[in-house]
Amino acid sequence: xxxxxxxxxxxxxxxxxxxxxxxxxxxxxxxxxxxxxxxxxxxxxxxxxxxxxxxxxxxxxxxxxxxxxxxxxxxxxxxxxxxxxxxxxxxxxxxxxxxxxxxxxxxxxxxxxxxxxxxxxxxxxxxxxxxxxxxxxxxxxxxxxxxxxxxxxxxxxxxxxxxxxxxxxxxxxxxxxxxxxxxxxxxxxxxxxxxxxxxxxxxxxxxxxxxxxxxxxxxxxxxxxxx
Amino acid sequence: xxxxxxxxxxxxxxxxxxxxxxxxxxxxxxxxxxxxxxxxxxxxxxxxxxxxxxxxxxxxxxxxxxxxxxxxxxxxxxxxxxxxxxxxxxxxxxxxxxxxxxxxxxxxxxxxxxxxxxxxxxxxxxxxxxxxxxxxxxxxxxxxxxxxxxxxxxxxxxxxxxxxxxxxxxxxxxxxxxxxxxxxxxxxxxxxxxxxxxxxxxxxxxxxxxxxxxxxxxxxxxxxxxxxxxxxxxxxxxxxxxxxxxxxxxxxxxxxxxxxxxxxxxxxxxxxxxxxxxxxxxxxxxxxxxxxxxxxxxxxxxxxxxxxxxxxxxxxxxxxxxxxxxxxxxxxxxxxxxxxxxxxxxxxxxxxxxxxxxxxxxxxxxxxxxxxxxxxxxxxxxxxxxxxxxxxxxxxxxxxxxxxxxxxxxxxxxxxxxxxxxxxxxxxxxxxxxxxxxxxxxxxxxxxxxxxxxxxxxxxxxxxxxxxxxxxxxxxxxxxxxxxxxxxxxxxxxxxxxxxxxxxxxxxxxxxxxxxxxxxxxxxxxxxxxxxxxxxxxxxxxxxxxxxxxxxxxxxxxxxxxxx
Numbered sequence: 001x002x003x004x005x006x007x008x009x010x011x012x013x014x015x016x017x018x019x020x021x022x023x024x025x026x027x028x029x030x031x032x033x034x035x036x037x038x039x040x041x042x043x044x045x046x047x048x049x050x051x052x053x054x055x056x057x058x059x060x061x062x063x064x065x066x067x068x069x070x071x072x073x074x075x076x077x078x079x080x081x082x083x084x085x086x087x088x089x090x091x092x093x094x095x096x097x098x099x100x101x102x103x104x105x106x107x108x109x110x111x112x113x114x115x116x117x118x119x120x121x122x123x124x125x126x127x128x129x130x131x132x133x134x135x136x137x138x139x140x141x142x143x144x145x146x147x148x149x150x151x152x153x154x155x156x157x158x159x160x161x162x163x164x165x166x167x168x169x170x171x172x173x174x175x176x177x178x179x180x181x182x183x184x185x186x187x188x189x190x191x192x193x194x195x196x197x198x199x200x201x202x203x204x205x206x207x208x209x210x211x212x213x214x215x216x217x218x219x220x221x222x223x224x225x226x227x
Numbered sequence: 228x229x230x231x232x233x234x235x236x237x238x239x240x241x242x243x244x245x246x247x248x249x250x251x252x253x254x255x256x257x258x259x260x261x262x263x264x265x266x267x268x269x270x271x272x273x274x275x276x277x278x279x280x281x282x283x284x285x286x287x288x289x290x291x292x293x294x295x296x297x298x299x300x301x302x303x304x305x306x307x308x309x310x311x312x313x314x315x316x317x318x319x320x321x322x323x324x325x326x327x328x329x330x331x332x333x334x335x336x337x338x339x340x341x342x343x344x345x346x347x348x349x350x351x352x353x354x355x356x357x358x359x360x361x362x363x364x365x366x367x368x369x370x371x372x373x374x375x376x377x378x379x380x381x382x383x384x385x386x387x388x389x390x391x392x393x394x395x396x397x398x399x400x401x402x403x404x405x406x407x408x409x410x411x412x413x414x415x416x417x418x419x420x421x422x423x424x425x426x427x428x429x430x431x432x433x434x435x436x437x438x439x440x441x442x443x444x445x446x447x448x449x450x451x452x453x454x455x456x457x458x459x460x461x462x463x464x465x466x467x468x469x470x471x472x473x474x475x476x477x478x479x480x481x482x483x484x485x486x487x488x489x490x491x492x493x494x495x496x497x498x499x500x501x502x503x504x505x506x507x508x509x510x511x512x513x514x515x516x517x518x519x520x521x522x523x524x525x526x527x528x529x530x531x532x533x534x535x536x537x538x539x540x541x542x543x544x545x546x547x548x549x550x551x552x553x554x555x556x557x558x559x560x561x562x563x564x565x566x567x568x569x570x571x572x573x574x575x576x577x578x579x580x581x582x583x584x585x586x587x588x589x590x591x592x593x594x595x596x597x598x599x600x601x602x603x604x605x606x607x608x609x610x611x612x613x614x615x616x617x618x619x620x621x622x623x624x625x626x627x628x629x630x631x632x633x634x635x636x637x638x639x640x641x642x643x644x645x646x647x648x649x650x651x652x653x654x655x656x657x658x659x660x661x662x663x664x665x666x667x668x669x670x671x672x673x674x675x676x677x678x679x680x681x682x683x684x685x686x687x688x689x690x691x692x693x694x695x696x697x698x699x700x701x702x703x704x705x706x707x708x709x710x711x712x713x714x715x716x717x718x719x720x721x722x723x724x725x726x727x728x729x730x731x732x733x734x735x736x737x738x739x740x741x742x743x744x745x746x747x748x749x750x751x752x753x754x755x756x757x758x759x760x761x762x763x764x765x766x767x768x769x770x771x772x773x774x775x776x777x778x779x780x781x782x783x784x785x786x787x788x789x790x791x
Contacts, residue, residue, distance in 0.1 A: 009739035028619055033582035038618035040694055044736060047697030052740040054701070066619070125587035 001121070002030040002094045003128045004037060004114040012045070012090065013052060015111045019060070019088035022049070024113070025079070025101065026066035027093035034128055036114050037092030039066040045092070045113060070097030076104045083108065136206035142194055144185035149202070151178035157199035235283040236563045237313035238262055240556060243274055243499070244318030248534025248545040248552075252316055255553030261560075264310070268319055268495050275307070277315060277503040280595065280603035281529030282563050284312045313563075314529045314556050317505065317513060318549070319496040319536040323488040329393035330486055332457050337464060338484045341390070345403050380483065385418040386411055387466060387481035392424060392454035395510075399539040400487045401427040405436045407485070412443045420446045420479070422454055422466075430541045455479075490539045504592050505530060506720065512538045519660075519718035523552045526720060527592050528606045531555055563605060571609060571625035572602050578621035585613035585622060590720040610719035611690030615729075620694075627686055632695050639681045640702040650679040651705035651771035653764065656691055657752070659684040660718060662710035664754035669761055680764070688712065689722025693733045700742060706771040707747040708763065714751060723751065743774050 006012075016022055024046045032038025046062045053060045063086070067075045070093035083089075088109045091098040094116040102110035118130035133150045139157075140147055149155045153171040159179030163170030167180045186192045214222050238261055242253050245267040253265045266272050266288065275287040292304045325340050332338055380386070390396060390404050401423075408419045421440075426447065428434045441447075448455075448470060455468035455477075466479045492500075492511060500507060505525045506515030513536040514525065523531045533552035534545045576599045585602075586594040593606035594613060602613065602622070614622040620629055639654065657663055663684045681704075685691060688711030696707050709730060711723035727749055734744035748767050752760060 009736075028578070028580050032580045032618045035582075035584065035618050038580065038582075039578065039620045040618045043620075043694040044697055047694065047701045048736055048740040050701040051697070051737075051742055055741045122583075125584060 001033060001119065002096075003034045003117045003120045003130070004031045004094050005034075005117055006036055006041065006045070006092075006114050007112065009045075009048060009052075012111070012113055013049065016049075016088050016090055017053075017058070017060075019109065021061045021063075021086045022088045022090055023063050023065055023079075023083065023086040024049075024090045025070065025092065026064075027070045027091070027097050028066055029069045029071075031093055031097075031114060032066075034122070035126065037094075039064075041092055042066050045090075069093075070101050073100075073104065076101060080105075134211075135202065136211065137203060139199065142197055142199075143182045144189065144191075144194070146178060146182045146185060148178045148182065151181070155202075157202060236560070237283055237311050238560070239264065239310075239312045240314045240316060241266065241284075241286055241310070241312040242316045242318055243268055244316070244320065244534065244536070245269075246318070246320040246534070246545075247542060248320075248549045249316075249318040251546055251549030252318055252533055252552050252556075255550060256556060259553065259557050261556070264312070268493065268499065270495075273495055274499045275502065277527075277530065279311075280593065281527070281559070281605040282313050284315055284529065285309050286312055286315065314531065314559060315503075316531045316533055316552055316556065317496075317500070317525075317536060318533045318552070319492065319513070321490040321512075321535050321539060322493045323490050326393060326486055326489045329489070330389065330454075330457060332464070332484075332486075335462070335464070337462070337482065338486065340488045341388075341400060341403055341407075341485055342488055344407055344485050380411060380415045380417060382416055383418070384415065384482040385479070386420075386483045386485065387479065388419070388421045388423075388485045389454060390421065390423045390487045391427070392422060392450060394487075394489070396423060396425055396427055396487070397490070397539040398427045398430045398433065398541055399490075402430060402433055402436070402541060404485075404487070405433065405440050408445050409436065409440050409443060412440070412445055418446075419444075420448060420481075422448045422450065424450055424452075431543060490535075492536060496536065503527070503530065505532070508538075510538065512536060515720060516715060517718070517720065518716055521555070523548070523555045526590055528608070529559065531559075572604070572607055572614075573623050573625075574600055574602060575619075575621040575623070578619040579617075580619050580621075582618060584616045584618065588612050588616050588725075590722075608719060610687035610722050611685065612687065612719060612722060612725060615690050615692040615725075624686060624690070627684070627690055629692075629695075632683055632692075633698060635681060635683055636695070636699050636702050636704075639699075639704065651768050652679045652703060653681075653706045653708055653767060653771070654696075654699040654704040655680060655682045655708045655710065655764075656685055656688075656696070657682065657708075657710035658688040658712055658722070659686060661712045661754045661756075662752050662760070665710075665752055665757045665760045668755075668757040687717065687719045687722035688726035689717070689719055691726045691729055693729055693736065696733050696747065697736060700737070700746070705746065705774075706767055708767055709747065709749045710752045710760070711749070712751065713753055716753075745770060745774055 024042045026032070026037050026039055026042035028038060035041065042064045046064045049062050065079060067078065069075050070091060083105060086108070088111065089101060089105070090111050090113050091101050092113040093101065094114070095112065098110060098112045119132040119134060120128045120130045123129050130150055132147060135149055148157065148159060152159060153169055154161065156179070160177050164177040164180060165173070167177055169175040169177050183192065183195050186194050240256050240261050240263050242249050242263060242265040249265055253263045256263050268274065271291055273289040275289055278285045287307065287309045290306045294302045294304050323342050325334065327334055388404050388408060390400050404421060408421060411417050412419050426437055428437050451471060455466040458465040458467055463480050464484055466481065469476045492513065500513060504527060505513065507513055508516040514520065514532045523533055525532050531552050533548045579599045581596060581600060583596070585600060586596065589612065590610070591606055591608050593603045593608070595601055595603060609624060611624045611627055614624050623629065636654070639652065657666060666682050688709065691709055699707055709726060711726045714723065717723040730747060730749045733747060737744045737747065750763055
């Protein structure tokens with residue numbers, strides 16, 4: 001899941017203070033799950049802005065709306081009519097949602113309310129950690145289900161490096177070395193010989209921007225290959 | 228809300244325990260018509276987890292049996308299976324271990340535990356457990372330990388008991404000590420001293436037993452903190468101390484020293500309690516120290532706790548516990564009807580995004596999920612912690628829903644138009660169990676009639692929603708007062724601490740928006756503290772008046788008739 005966290009309030013306020021009729025748009029999927037941009041966060045941010053502008057004696061109208069997802073046309077369409085009265089949209093979706101909202105409503109000023117952080121997991125209530133860099137060339141089959149490109153600070157394809165001390169990382173002595181974790185996992189599973197497989201340098205052709213994926217069942221419809 | 232067809236009520240009870248409490252509970256429940264399975268928590272049986280909800284628990288058990296069939300050593304056969312039960316009763320016994328390390332001595336011929344003494348001296352242990360604290364049978368030196376003790380108990384020997392000096396002490400140890408002391412005194416004319424901090428006599432017949440000991444010439448030495456110093460001189464152990472009353476030093480050389488033991492939950496039981504979400508108190512016994520829990524209740528509906536697992540207790544009391552538990556279980560089953568199912572908590576399936584925050588925060592393990600989250604109507608205690616945590620406002624509690632709270636806040640805004648306003652407008656969010664009662668009580672003092680105060684009851688302080696607080700401030704409240712039950716006194720275990728944590732979060736939101744965080748105040752309050760409630764409101768009003776200069780107060784145009 002995509003993990004995001006709210007931008008500093010001062011930055012948000014500064015970005016929108018020129019406008020008079022603002023809609024805070026939440027997203028009910030990833031950012032709601034990571035408690036950054038769901039209905040509750042929309043309400044909190046809207047109340048904060050109302051208070052702050054009232055103290056500045058500014059007459060700015062703040063309204064609230066939360067969509068199921070901002071990364072789907074169909075959900076974005078549901079606010080086409082009410083959107084006419086707003087001159088500024090403050091989206092609490094991930095970067096993808098913000099852009100799709102802006103793309104769907106040309107002419108509306110769209111601003112982000114969160115910083116999109118990474119693809120990660122919920123380790124516990126209120127704690128998320130990164131697991132995937134979306135490199136487009138997954139090597140988890142060989143590395144015992146542990147991604148060195150994400151979990152190694154240096155993103156090394158082969159390791160551990162010379163900076164490993166007692167199984168910990170030289171960058172952060174609290175953090176286990178990803179390559180040691182990979183070795184231990186493979187050893188536990190009786191396939192430690194896999195550690196000897198040398199990975200060539202990362203093939204960045206898989207990461208050309210912008211990414212594009214076409215499901216093979218739809219190749220003909222979009223008249224193109226996936227890359 | 229759980230669909231009606233998923234609601235099940237199984238007439239089976241698992242009793243996880245041994246000893247007389249477990250047996251008596253099992254007997255009583257069987258007589259009441261329940262199918263009872265009683266399992267001893269020991270090396271052979273382990274309870275791995277309790278999933279599901281009241282009326283329909285899935286209990287996973289593990290049995291490990293040593294098999295003798297394999298040559299060259301024992302093979303352990305392991306079986307793990309899941310069974311369904313409507314209710315679970317925890318009724319474990321405590322295990323005792325020598326307390327010698329706390330007293331900084333090593334066991335010798337002359338140093339024994341109270342348990343050893345009890346085993347030798349009280350062959351009619353069952354009779355003792357039935358409340359007969361005198362000994363009908365003659366003590367027998369049958370065992371090796373017995374011979375050792377009897378060797379020391381030659382006529383006119385000197386026996387010292389050290390009880391409850393390293394811990395708080397308990398009634399059970401005191402009962403055994405007093406009985407043993409009296410018996411030895413009568414039969415062997417031994418000199419006996421009992422060293423303790425408190426003589427615990429809160430049990431039937433114990434005061435009488437204590438008096439009998441005094442009459443027979445048993446000496447008691449009271450200590451405030453440190454007990455006597457134990458010195459080793461050859462094979463003798465010497466007790467050295469200054470008596471707190473006589474202010475005189477004593478050096479005594481007993482022929483036999485008897486130490487109390489530590490009573491603990493076995494590690495298996497502790498592990499099971501942790502995995503089942505059942506709390507323990509500060510001494511490490513079962514049941515969280517919570518005044519809102521009935522004697523046999525736990526954090527989870529349908530899971531009961533009975534007997535000595537809650538701390539050492541006299542056998543009489545543990546039998547009473549067993550009977551009360553059986554009745555609680557019966558009462559619980561009778562209450563399980565579709566009519567009593569809680570209909571006040573709802574989850575909007577369209578809004579729920581399955582983030583599982585509610586499930587992670589529920590102190591009663593009342594949240595489950597299928598294709599969307601549901602709140603089990605029997606397991607739920609309506610604290611509303613889930614509702615205030617939900618990032619989509621999908622969970623609503625009747626009487627405390629977002630709409631109802633916002634209506635009240637709007638009403639406050641309307642009232643703000645009246646010109647008679649002269650005091651700061653305060654919105655009070657308070658737990659209905661404590662602050663709600665105090666608020667009602669304060670009615671006589673016209674507190675309720677003050678139009679600058681708006682009380683918004685919460686089912687538990689854990690229902691405090693930062694969104695409501697900010698809304699209250701943005702519609703013109705000058706201050707927010709949040710009232711929670713006293714620490715470690717929340718019926719939903721963590722509600723008051725969650726509220727306090729949220730206050731810190733809310734203060735950050737306020738600061739960011741330029742509102743003085745001093746405009747929110749958090750207090751613990753119990754239901755009988757009306758005077759304190761009045762005092763807090765008075766103080767807080769003064770604070771708010773000081774804060775209310777034109778720069779810091781939120782000026783809502785609708786409230787231009789305000790005082791400032």
